[in-house]
Amino acid sequence: xxxxxxxxxxxxxxxxxxxxxxxxxxxxxxxxxxxxxxxxxxxxxxxxxxxxxxxxxxxxxxxxxxxxxxxxxxxxxxxxxxxxxxxxxxxxxxxxxxxxxxxxxxxxxxxxxxxxxxxxxxxxxxxxxxxxxxxxxxxxxxxxxxxxxxxxxxxxxxxxxxxxxxxxxxxxxxxxxxxxxxxxxxxxxxxxxxxxxxxxxxxxxxxxxxxxxxxxxxxxxxxxxxxxxxxxxxxxxxxxxxxxxxxxxxxxxxxxxxxxxxxxxxxxxxxxxxxxxxxxxxxxxxxxxxxxxxxxxxxxxx
Amino acid sequence: xxxxxxxxxxxxxxxxxxxxxxxxxxxxxxxxxxxxxxxxxxxxxxxxxxxxxxxxxxxxxxxxxxxxxxxxxxxxxxxxxxxxxxxxxxxxxxxxxxxxxxxxxxxxxxxxxxxxxxxxxxxxxxxxxxxxxxxxxxxxxxxxxxxxxxxxxxxxxxxxxxxxxxxxxxxxxxxxxxxxxxxxxxxxxxxxxxxxxxxxxxxxxxxxxxxxxxxxxxxxxxxxxxxxxxxxxxxxxxxxxxxxxxxxxxxxxxxxxxxxxxxxxxxxxxxxxxxxxxxxxxxxxxxxxxxxxxxxxxxxxxxxxxxxxxxxxxxxxxxxxxxxxxxxxxxxxxx
Numbered sequence: 001x002x003x004x005x006x007x008x009x010x011x012x013x014x015x016x017x018x019x020x021x022x023x024x025x026x027x028x029x030x031x032x033x034x035x036x037x038x039x040x041x042x043x044x045x046x047x048x049x050x051x052x053x054x055x056x057x058x059x060x061x062x063x064x065x066x067x068x069x070x071x072x073x074x075x076x077x078x079x080x081x082x083x084x085x086x087x088x089x090x091x092x093x094x095x096x097x098x099x100x101x102x103x104x105x106x107x108x109x110x111x112x113x114x115x116x117x118x119x120x121x122x123x124x125x126x127x128x129x130x131x132x133x134x135x136x137x138x139x140x141x142x143x144x145x146x147x148x149x150x151x152x153x154x155x156x157x158x159x160x161x162x163x164x165x166x167x168x169x170x171x172x173x174x175x176x177x178x179x180x181x182x183x184x185x186x187x188x189x190x191x192x193x194x195x196x197x198x199x200x201x202x203x204x205x206x207x208x209x210x211x212x213x214x215x216x217x218x219x220x221x222x223x224x225x226x227x228x229x230x231x232x233x234x235x236x237x238x239x240x241x242x243x244x245x246x247x248x249x250x251x252x253x254x255x256x257x258x259x260x261x262x263x264x265x266x267x268x269x270x271x272x273x274x275x276x277x278x279x280x281x282x283x284x285x286x287x288x289x290x291x292x293x294x295x296x297x298x299x300x301x302x
Numbered sequence: 303x304x305x306x307x308x309x310x311x312x313x314x315x316x317x318x319x320x321x322x323x324x325x326x327x328x329x330x331x332x333x334x335x336x337x338x339x340x341x342x343x344x345x346x347x348x349x350x351x352x353x354x355x356x357x358x359x360x361x362x363x364x365x366x367x368x369x370x371x372x373x374x375x376x377x378x379x380x381x382x383x384x385x386x387x388x389x390x391x392x393x394x395x396x397x398x399x400x401x402x403x404x405x406x407x408x409x410x411x412x413x414x415x416x417x418x419x420x421x422x423x424x425x426x427x428x429x430x431x432x433x434x435x436x437x438x439x440x441x442x443x444x445x446x447x448x449x450x451x452x453x454x455x456x457x458x459x460x461x462x463x464x465x466x467x468x469x470x471x472x473x474x475x476x477x478x479x480x481x482x483x484x485x486x487x488x489x490x491x492x493x494x495x496x497x498x499x500x501x502x503x504x505x506x507x508x509x510x511x512x513x514x515x516x517x518x519x520x521x522x523x524x525x526x527x528x529x530x531x532x533x534x535x536x537x538x539x540x541x542x543x544x545x546x547x548x549x550x551x552x553x554x555x556x557x558x559x560x561x562x563x564x565x566x567x568x569x570x571x572x573x574x575x576x577x578x579x580x581x582x583x584x585x586x587x588x589x590x591x592x593x594x595x596x597x598x599x600x601x602x603x604x605x606x607x608x609x610x611x612x613x614x615x616x617x618x619x620x621x622x623x624x625x626x627x628x629x630x631x632x633x634x635x636x637x
Contacts, residue, residue, distance in 0.1 A: 030530040034426065040417035044504075045438050047497045051445055051453050058456075107352050110345035124352040131356060133551070133618030134611075135558020137585045138363070141607045144592065145362045165359070172352065196330045196338035226446025229560035229585070233592040258561075261448045265455055265565060273456075280449045291444050 052284075059281030062274045067282075072239050072260065078271055082279050084241045085255040088156065089283075091242060092235060092256060093224050095160030096167055101217055103164075104171030105206075108213075111172070112179035113201055125176075131169040139165040140230035148234055156242070156254040159235030163227060167220035174216025178209035211297045218294025222287045228258035237263060257283045363611060367604035378605055384571050391602045393609065395571050399581040400613070403488060403563065404556035406577075407495035411556075412549050414496070415503030419545075422504075423511040424533055436508070443501035451565030454494045459485060459566070462493070466578050483578035486568035492577070494562040503552040510544025510628060511537060543628035550621030558614045560585040584610040 066081050073080030107128075111121045143162035148154055182205050190200040206213075236253035237260065243249070257279050264276035330338070370378070374391060381392025418439060422432050466483035473479045483489065514537050522532035538545070568580020569590055584606055592603055 026528050026531065030528040033530045033533075037417040037421040038426065040414050041421045041435055041439075044414050044418055044442075044500055045435070047453075048438055048442050048445070050457060051449065054453060054457055055449070103348055103351070106345050106348035110349035114342055114345055115349070120346070120349055120353075124349040127353045127356040129622055130615065130619065133554050133558070133614060133621075134359075135560065135585055135614050137558065137560040137588050138359075138607055138611055138614075141363055141588060141592070141604065142359045145366045145604070146358075149366075165355075168352075168355075194329050196334050198338040198341040199330070199334065201341075222444065226444075226448070228446070228448040229564075229589055232589055236593065258446060258448045261452055262561065262565065265448075265452045276452055280452050283446055284449055287444055287446060288441075 055277065055281045055284055058274065059277040059279075062278040063281065067275070067278055071241070072255070072264075073271060073275070074239070075269060080271070080275070082255070082257065082260050082275065082282075084238065085257045085260045085279065086282070087242055088235070088238070088255040089225060089257045089286075091250075092156050092159040092163060092231070092254065093221055095157060096163035096224050097217070097221060099160065099164035100167040100171050100220065104168050104216075105175050105213065108172050108175035108179060109201055109205075112176045113197070113205065125173075128169040128172045131165070132173070134166070135229075136166055136227050137229040137232075139163070140232060140234050143230065143234045151251065153251055154234065154236040154253040155251045156235055157250065159231045159254060159256070162230035162234045163224040166227060166230060167224050170220035170223065171213075171216050174219065175209070175213045178212025178216070179205055181212065182208045215294045215298040218290050218297065222290040222294065225290065226258060226283060226287050228256075228262050231256050231259050232262070235259070257286075360611070363604055363607050367601060367608045370601035370605040371608070374602070374605065378602075379609070382571070382573060386599060389598065393584065393587065393606050395573050396582050396584045396587045396606065397609070398573050399488070399567065400557055400583040400585070400610075402581070403492045403495055403567065403583060404553055406488070406492035407499050407556040408549060408553045410492070410496040411499040411503050411552055415500050415548070415552065416507050416545060418500075418504040419507035419511050420533060420538075423508055424529070424537070439501055439504055442497060447498060447559060447561040448565070450494050450498065451562045454490050454562060454566045455486075458493060459483075459490050462490060470578060477575040478577050481574070481576040481579040484580075486566050486580055487578050488567065488574075488581050489577040491563050491567040491581075491583075494566055495556050495559055498559055498562060499552040499556045502555055503548050506548035506551060506625070507541070507545045510541040510548065513544065513629070514540045541628075543624060543631060547621050547625030547628055550617060550624055554614050554618040554621055557617060558585055558610065560589050564589040584613075 066079065067083075068081060068086065069083045070079070070081030071084055072082055107124060111125055115121045139162045142165060143158050147158035147161050151158070186204050186208065187200050190204045191197075195203065235256060238253040238255045240249075240255075242254060261276045261279050261283065264272040264279070267273065370391075378392055379397065380394055381390070382394045383390045383392050384395075385391075418435070421427070422436055427435070463483055466479075466489065469479045470482045518536050518540060519532050522536040523529075527535070563583050564586040567583060567586055569582050569586060570580035571582055572579065574581065587606055588603055588610070591599065595603055
């Protein structure tokens, strides 16, 4: 029966029409567009490889232990390093995380658990979305107006505030998404055992959503580590260690890897330019490692 | 073990109410309820603070800009001179540079981004290769912009200079090629900007394309459409709202991008159509002038920051609204 039907259909269909032919303009167009999009995809990968190769070639050549423990060189000085910039980046990103992570998670708890349908939650969600589009330089302008102009000095906390403003929306929105993914029956079971809503959140929702939340935090930290614009006129730059002569100079201009790259890339000295490449390599490796750690967390989630 | 059923239930019940150690189930104590209320209050406060924070950012920047806004008014936007000594300030060239570089990045990034999104969602490649390319394109977003700036100065500009010189010599009569590329300029800046908006555009477009119900494509194939006829006439139109949103968000990112532009655009206060002439953008203006600004210049720069804030917020909010409509329409249509 079936084979008969098949042959009947085959009789009615004009089989040559179904053949792929390069004399047919439709087939040619199809192949052409496939080639164009494929080529576009491959071309788009070139910059990444070019950047990575240049980083390892020019930055890797300069890489040595000395870079991590010495201070930046002055104009005609040879050698030197960017130890203080690495410390500065870590301190400022740490400060930013101290501000933005609790802030973001608390707000996310409200958005995901206590008032998901409230007007406040909708407003906060909209504001967080808006903040994701905030140009990083404007975070710097804000921190300049709110911290530098008030305290009267460029400082690490000012840089931290600027970075925190950029990290907050990422932390908040990913934490909210992660908490939404926690199965309702787990929360119901906890309520059934006599937990208050807060206990449900602390003992069930947050531990379950932790991998997702950590992924968001890591993404935010990775992004903040590479940011330059918000630090340019909040933390400025410094040629000295954060701890100088035994006292901690938090309220003084602070060096960072990103600003070091920017400053040194415009200098006419070969030593500084090589150092900018080495610093770029260190910065990219740092950012990639943090990203990969974040990815590992998210893989745990399932 | 051989207790009657009623007695068994009683002992079980006793175990629950008598000792709290025997079971983890118990009603919350007054302390628990207090903690609960405090915690609820705290989360509410932080959610509210998120809204206040945005208002604070706008008011803080706006407030600091107010004196300059009163003093210069609209002439700030229409004037082309930036002279600190004569206290004449205008940002028309910067606004032009911001829009011009972003539009160029949008055109190039849009073409590449959407091409990549199509190539990686329409089964051109085996899933493993698709994932590999997807990760590579996403990695582009992980590289800090200052590193792109460095790369632009030492790799990109020397690489495009021969082509730029050739175009200027042979096609100098076209306004786009009317000057020679002396180093930093609009083209290298726009190219790096393209690389930076590419991941945004391709990721969101890919989401939009994968959200198209497969049955639409299958129906098109069933009618005898070639792969590209199905893509161009069925899939792209269905996903068009989402792709448009992706382009808007990419445009928003390009407008606010700072470092790569500050390093590559040349910081020159001129209005020019030429791709090879140096220019300036609002964000680069802020980055370059803020660190050594005096009180008066500070206010003027705050004014420029307000303009940048207004432009990017507008574009981003429109983009988000378009995307929300796109998802609402698709999920509504799917049911």
